Amino acid sequence: MNAASPSPLRLAFAGMAALAVAMGIGRFVYTPILPGMMEELHLTPADAGWIASANYLGYLVGALAAAGGWAHGRERLLMFSSLAASALLAGLMGLNETMAAFLVIRFFAGLASAFVMVFMSSIVFSHLAAAGRGDLQALHFGGVGLGIAGSSALLAFLVTEHAGWSAGWLWSGVISLAGLLVVALLAGSATTANGVAGHEPALPRNNSLVKMIVAYGLFGFGYVVTATFLIAIVRQGGGSRVWMVAGLAGFPSTWLWQKVAGRIGLYAAYAVSCLIEVAGVSASVVVKGAAGPLIAGVLLGGTFIAITALGLQAGRQLAPRAPRRIFAVMTAAFGLGQIVGPIAAGLLAQASGNYTLASVMAAAALLASGFIAWSAAPKSP
Incomplete structure (x- = not known):
C-alpha cells in the first residue's frame, strides 16, 4: 500500500460520506420528498413508480458499465465526477416540474450513484483487504443509513x-x-490498491450461485416497494420521521448482521433478515395508526442495507476469482427487481386505491428471496 494513502479507518469514513451522498441522499431522498411532489404536482402513484424506476434503470446501467475494464485506473476520477453529478442532479430536480425532466434527471442520478457505489467500494475495499481490516466495511455501508437519516431530518x-x-x-x-x-x-x-489485471474468468457453473442471483433479484423487487412508497403510505404528518427512523436503524445494521452471520452462517443470516423485512413490509399496511409505519421504518432500515451487503458477500464467496463480474451480475439482478417493483406497485396502488396489495406482493417476493438464499448454502462435504 502506498505510504501516502490514508489510514484504513479514514478511508472507511470517506466511503461512508460518499455513500451518504450518492445513496442515502442521491437515491433515497426521493422517498421523503415524494408526498409533497404528489400533492403539489398532482402525480399519481403510477407516475411516482415510473420516476423511481427511471432512477433504478440508471443504477442498473451504471453498475453494468462500471464493471467493464474501460474504467481501470480511472476509478478515483469517475467516483468524484459522479459525486459532483449527484449533487447537481439533485438541485436540477428542484428546478423542474415535468415528468419528462424528472425521468431523465433521475435516470442520470441513478447512473451517478452506481458509479460512486462501485468505484468508491473498489477503492475502499481494496485498501481494507490489504490492511486486513475487512471489519471496517460495515462503516462504509453505514453511510447509506446516515444519508437517509440526515436527509430525513432536513425534510422534517x-x-x-x-x-x-x-x-x-x-x-x-x-x-x-x-x-x-x-x-x-x-x-x-x-486509488485502488492491488487492482486485478486483465480479464476475470467466467462465473462458475454452480447451482448455489444461480440461486443467490435469483434471490438477490427478488430482494431488489421486494424491498424497493416499501422503500419507495413508505412515506406515501403514511399519508399524514410525521412521514419524514418514519424515514429518519429507517436511516438510523440502517446505520449500524451491517455491523450487527455481520455478527449474526458469524454465528449462524451467511446464508441463514440473509434468510432471517428477509423474514424480518417481511414483518416490516406487512406492518406498513396491517398495523393501524402511527405505529405501523414506524415499525416498518425500523425493520426495513434494520435489514435492507445489510441484506445488500450479505448478498454481495455470498456472491463473492461463490465466485472468488471473478469479484467484479459477480458484482455486476448480482447488481443487474437486483437492479431488474428494483425497476419492475415500483412500476408494478404503483399500478396496483392506483387500481386498488391503497398500498395493501402492493405490500403483499413485496412480502411474497422477500419470502421467496429468503427461502432461495437459505437453500443456496453450499453443503458441507
Missing part, C-alpha cells in the same frame, strides 16, 4: 418551515456538495 425541518417540495431537492444538492468536500478531504489521493 423544511416541512415545519412550510417549504415546498422543490426546496427539499435544492437543499439536498447543497448538502451533497458539502459531502463531496468531506470525501475529498478524507480520501486524499487514494
